[in-house]
Amino acid sequence: MKTWFYRLLIELTNHKFTSALLKKFSQSKISKFLIPSYAKVYNINQEEMLYDIDTYENLHEFFTRKLKPGVRSFVNDEKVITSPVDGVLEDYGIVESDKIITVKGKQYSILEMIGDEHRIKKYIGGKFLILYLSPSHYHRIHSPIDGEIITQYTLGTKSYPVNRYGLKYGKSPLSKNYRVITELKAQGNHLLFVKVGAMFINSIECMATHQNWQKGEEVAYFSFGSTVVLLFEKDTFEIQNHIHIPYDIQVGEPLGHIK
Structure with a gap:
C-alpha cells in the first residue's frame, strides 16, 4: 500500500500537464508572495545570496539564485575532485x-x-557518486575539475522526483528523467558528469559552451529538482x-582525488 501510494504521487508530479502548471506558476509574479515563507521553511542562508530577497520577481528566480563571490572556495589541487553542487552525497x-x-x-x-x-x-x-539537491540547496552547477569536454548530449523525457522517495519508489528516475550527460577528460582520465533534472521537463540550463572547463566555474543550473551522478x-x-x-557537502569541497 505504501509503495503504491508513493508511486501514485510520483506519477502525478511527473504528468506533463501538472509539471507545466507548476513551472508556469513558479515563473509567474504571483509566486513572489511565497518567497519569504519558502526561505523560512527551507532555512535559506540569506547572507550568502548575491541579491536581497525582495529583489526576486518570482519563485523560480529565487530558486536559481546566485551566491556572493567568495562564499564558496575550491581546493587548488589539480588532482582533487571537488563537489560540483551544494547537496547531499546519498x-x-x-x-x-x-x-x-x-x-x-x-x-x-x-x-x-x-x-x-x-x-x-x-x-x-569504476566508482560512482550520487549527489542530491533538496529545495533548500543552492542550485547552480560548477565544474568539479579542470577538464576538456569530450562530448555533451541530452536524454530522457520524464520528470520524476529524485529525492529519497523518488529514488526508492520511482520508475528509475536516474535513467528515465531528462538529463544532460557530459564526458570530461582530466589528468589523462575520463569521467562522466550526469545532471538529472526533476519535476520539470528540460529543467537543466547549460551555460558553458566552450570546450575547456576550469574547476569552479559555473557551467549550468537546475531550474527545479535535481541530482548529479559522477x-x-x-x-x-x-x-x-x-x-x-549520507554526507552534506558544498560546492568546492573535496569529494576525493584522481590517482
Missing part, C-alpha cells in the same frame, strides 16, 4: 560488470542512463576517507 559504490549501479537498494542500468554502449565500457569497475574509470578515483553516507 550513495557511492562500484559500477558492476553487468553495467548496473545500486542506489538506495535499487538497481539502475548505466547503459540506459548513458545511452551509449561503447562509452560506458571504460567505466565498468562516474569514474576503474582505478582512477579514491573517495575522501572521512566521507560517510
Whole structure:
C-alpha cells in the first residue's frame, strides 16, 4: 500500500500537464508572495545570496539564485575532485560488470542512463557518486575539475522526483528523467558528469559552451529538482576517507582525488 501510494504521487508530479502548471506558476509574479515563507521553511542562508530577497520577481528566480563571490572556495589541487553542487552525497559504490549501479537498494542500468554502449565500457569497475539537491540547496552547477569536454548530449523525457522517495519508489528516475550527460577528460582520465533534472521537463540550463572547463566555474543550473551522478574509470578515483553516507557537502569541497 505504501509503495503504491508513493508511486501514485510520483506519477502525478511527473504528468506533463501538472509539471507545466507548476513551472508556469513558479515563473509567474504571483509566486513572489511565497518567497519569504519558502526561505523560512527551507532555512535559506540569506547572507550568502548575491541579491536581497525582495529583489526576486518570482519563485523560480529565487530558486536559481546566485551566491556572493567568495562564499564558496575550491581546493587548488589539480588532482582533487571537488563537489560540483551544494547537496547531499546519498550513495557511492562500484559500477558492476553487468553495467548496473545500486542506489538506495535499487538497481539502475548505466547503459540506459548513458545511452551509449561503447562509452560506458571504460567505466565498468569504476566508482560512482550520487549527489542530491533538496529545495533548500543552492542550485547552480560548477565544474568539479579542470577538464576538456569530450562530448555533451541530452536524454530522457520524464520528470520524476529524485529525492529519497523518488529514488526508492520511482520508475528509475536516474535513467528515465531528462538529463544532460557530459564526458570530461582530466589528468589523462575520463569521467562522466550526469545532471538529472526533476519535476520539470528540460529543467537543466547549460551555460558553458566552450570546450575547456576550469574547476569552479559555473557551467549550468537546475531550474527545479535535481541530482548529479559522477562516474569514474576503474582505478582512477579514491573517495575522501572521512566521507560517510549520507554526507552534506558544498560546492568546492573535496569529494576525493584522481590517482
